[in-house]
Amino acid sequence: MKKYSVSTPEGTRDILFSECVLRQGLNVGLKTLFSRRGYHEVITPSVEYYDVFLDSGTPIETESMLKLIDREGRILVLRPDVTTPIARIAATKLSAIDTPYRLFYFQNVFRSDVRHAGRSTEIMQAGAELIGVTGIRADIEMIALAVESLEASELTDYRLEIGHAGFFKAVAASLGASEDKIEEMRRVVEEKNFTALNDILKDFEESPYTAALRKLPQLFGGAEVLNEAETLIDDGEAVKAISYLRSIFNELKAAGLSDRVIIDLGLVNEINYYTGVIFRGYATGAGGAVLSGGRYDQLLAAFGRNMPATGFAVNMDALCECVKKPEESKLSEIIWYESGALREALSYMNGKREGSAQLSAAPDIKEAQREAESMGLKLTCVGNGARKL
Amino acid sequence: MSNVRIALTKGRLEKKTLELFRKAGYDCSELNEKSRKLIFALPDSNIEIVLAKAPDVIAYVEHGVCDLGVVGKDTIMEKGRSFYEVMDLGFGKCRFVLAVKKGENFYETYKSRKIATKYAEVAKSFFDNKNMDVEIIKIEGSVELAPILGLADGIVDIVETGTTLRENGLVPIEDVACVSARMIVNQASMKMKKHEIQDFLKKCEAALEVNENGE
Numbered sequence: 012m013k014k015y016s017v018s019t020p021e022g023t024r025d026i027l028f029s030e031c032v033l034r035q036g037l038n039v040g041l042k043t044l045f046s047r048r049g050y051h052e053v054i055t056p057s058v059e060y061y062d063v064f065l066d067s068g069t070p071i072e073t074e075s076m077l078k079l080i081d082r083e084g085r086i087l088v089l090r091p092d093v094t095t096p097i098a099r100i101a102a103t104k105l106s107a108i109d110t111p112y113r114l115f116y117f118q119n120v121f122r123s124d125v126r127h128a129g130r131s132t133e134i135m136q137a138g139a140e141l142i143g144v145t146g147i148r149a150d151i152e153m154i155a156l157a158v159e160s161l162e163a164s165e166l167t168d169y170r171l172e173i174g175h176a177g178f179f180k181a182v183a184a185s186l187g188a189s190e191d192k193i194e195e196m197r198r199v200v201e202e203k204n205f206t207a208l209n210d211i212l213k214d215f216e217e218s219p220y221t222a223a224l225r226k227l228p229q230l231f232g233g234a235e236v237l238n239e240a241e242t243l244i245d246d247g248e249a250v251k252a253i254s255y256l257r258s259i260f261n262e263l264k265a266a267g268l269s270d271r272v273i274i275d276l277g278l279v280n281e282i283n284y285y286t287g288v289i290f291r292g293y294a295t296g297a298g299g300a301v302l303s304g305g306r307y308d309q310l311l312a313a314f315g316r317n318m319p320a321t322g323f324a325v326n327m328d329a330l331c332e333c334v335k336k337p338e339e340s341k342l343s344e345i346i347w348y349e350s351g352a353l354r355e356a357l358s359y360m361n362g363k364r365e366g367s368a369q370l371s372a373a374p375d376i377k378e379a380q381r382e383a384e385s386m387g388l389k390l391t392c393v394g395n396g397a398r399k400l
Numbered sequence: 401m402s403n404v405r406i407a408l409t410k411g412r413l414e415k416k417t418l419e420l421f422r423k424a425g426y427d428c429s430e431l432n433e434k435s436r437k438l439i440f441a442l443p444d445s446n447i448e449i450v451l452a453k454a455p456d457v458i459a460y461v462e463h464g465v466c467d468l469g470v471v472g473k474d475t476i477m478e479k480g481r482s483f484y485e486v487m488d489l490g491f492g493k494c495r496f497v498l499a500v501k502k503g504e505n506f507y508e509t510y511k512s513r514k515i516a517t518k519y520a521e522v523a524k525s526f527f528d529n530k531n532m533d534v535e536i537i538k539i540e541g542s543v544e545l546a547p548i549l550g551l552a553d554g555i556v557d558i559v560e561t562g563t564t565l566r567e568n569g570l571v572p573i574e575d576v577a578c579v580s581a582r583m584i585v586n587q588a589s590m591k592m593k594k595h596e597i598q599d600f601l602k603k604c605e606a607a608l609e610v611n612e613n614g615e
Contacts, residue, residue, distance in 0.1 A: 128459070203486050204484075206487070228484075231590075231591070232594065273591060273594075293592055298465065300587070
């Protein structure tokens with residue numbers, strides 16, 4: 012019986028004291044930012060029907076969804092992401108409201124993962140979605156918001172990398188490879204696995220496309236990457252993707268937001284889900300991405316309303332790891348009140364720095380004195396008799 | 401210049417890796433001495449080396465406490481998830497094979513097959529790709545024993561020369577994959593410490609070319 016009564020389920024944890032303060036601070040910072048940019052908060056249920064995710068085309072594997080069965084035998088899942096429920100809302104509940112929708116959320120998501128790998132099952136996410144508008148200005152708005160989110164979080168250092176699903180798709184399509192081969196290539200480009208990529212490309216006739224693909228794992232860095240990519244290829248769609256990224260970069264640069272923005276044309280994760288720009292944020296102190304997002308123009312159609320959309324989510328747990336913990340405010344004083352003087356004691360506490368004062372629960376003033384002495388704290392007494400003391 | 405921490409696989413790959421780093425211009429002499437130290441700062445460089453077991457190399461690199469790692473493709477296939485695999489170092493070569501008892505007709509039966517292996521994930525995905533439903537039994541020690549004792553119909557294992565298989569009456573019937581040592585990089589490190597990591601990788605690449613030219 013004792014076995015499961017003292018620990019939390021694997022992948023979950025208790026969050027205590029200064030970490031809560033830190034989270035709260037980061038949450039407030041991001042909430043303020045999102046609200047200032049005209050985004051509105053939504054809260055979705057912790058459980059959803061499995062079908063919401065099953066047919067939506069989200070890149071979350073069904074194995075990693077935590078499932079429950081309801082009274083009628085229907086399968087529920089603890090929400091594995093928030094974007095899909097938001098797409099459900101936008102496609103249904105919001106249909107009477109004019110687009111675009113600017114929405115944000117602060118919610119935990121649940122993903123079961125391999126055992127003992129140090130990954131979380133419950134992850135706190137903050138995110139923003141811009142639904143119902145396509146085009147470069149929407150993408151710029153979202154990427155700028157991502158940069159501002161990282162900027163607002165007081166990280167030691169960070170990078171936001173931007174890629175475009177269209178670049179790889181266009182180049183790979185020009186090769187005339189089978190779907191399986193393209194997926195194989197996509198995977199090795201994602202891993203920046205030069206050796207495996209070269210092996211796959213051996214089966215294809217040399218062309219500007221094979222040359223461009225061969226270079227793809229190295230095509231990350233500053234804006235110069237775009238120049239290099241342009242010399243490699245003159246195909247319509249691929250060039251369009253490059254100049255699209257260049258326009259975004261230039262706009263960010265003019266806004267003074269490009270210092271930590273990098274380009275990675277080899278960013279091809281989940282390109283069957285993302286339909287345009289893809290971006291990820293990294294920060295000193297986190298081994299994985301702290302932010303990820305992009306354009307997903309096909310998701311809404313799965314809920315019966317074909318609308319373009321873009322957005323991102325910040326992994327707040329990972330972000331917290333990268334930010335210096337605030338100092339816990341120290342207790343310096345306890346307050347003992349005479350019966351009838353509670354109001355006075357409470358208003359006295361209101362004037363103190365948060366966390367610096369507590370009420371004493373001692374039954375009499377002598378006990379309160381002993382308590383203060385043993386803890387090395389100042390004792391303040393409130394009430395008529397106390398004043399006489 | 402930021403420090404770059406590299407996790408090396410202890411044992412089989414260790415000597416060759418250190419030789420490569422030496423050729424790349426790093427002084428690894430402290431690592432050659434017998435000691436119980438686990439972390440080494442290479443003199444006159446920003447490189448720090450950690451010695452670890454192969455699966456741990458992957459854990460350290462995935463979590464970003466090490467920026468780079470040197471580990472066998474076998475471990476990557478079994479344990480790997482999200483990191484960049486940027487270089488085939490060319491040494492530590494061996495093969496993953498499917499081996500069965502001599503004379504055994506592995507495929508031509510409707511009975512579901514049992515496979516003994518140390519590499520459950522590798523075996524699983526190999527047979528998944530063949531649309532074959534097999535039962536996998538994870539064995540920690542000498543896998544060759546399992547078919548001999550009648551526990552399994554075949555094994556999926558690493559083979560260097562094939563002597564052990566032969567001596568136990570087993571024959572390889574199919575290659576699963578070729579294996580060699582790989583350089584892996586944490587995804588965040590690749591972006592946050594691009595300059596330092598590329599500098600190191602270039603030096604290793606140059607040293608590898610010297611190796612290939614037989615110098």
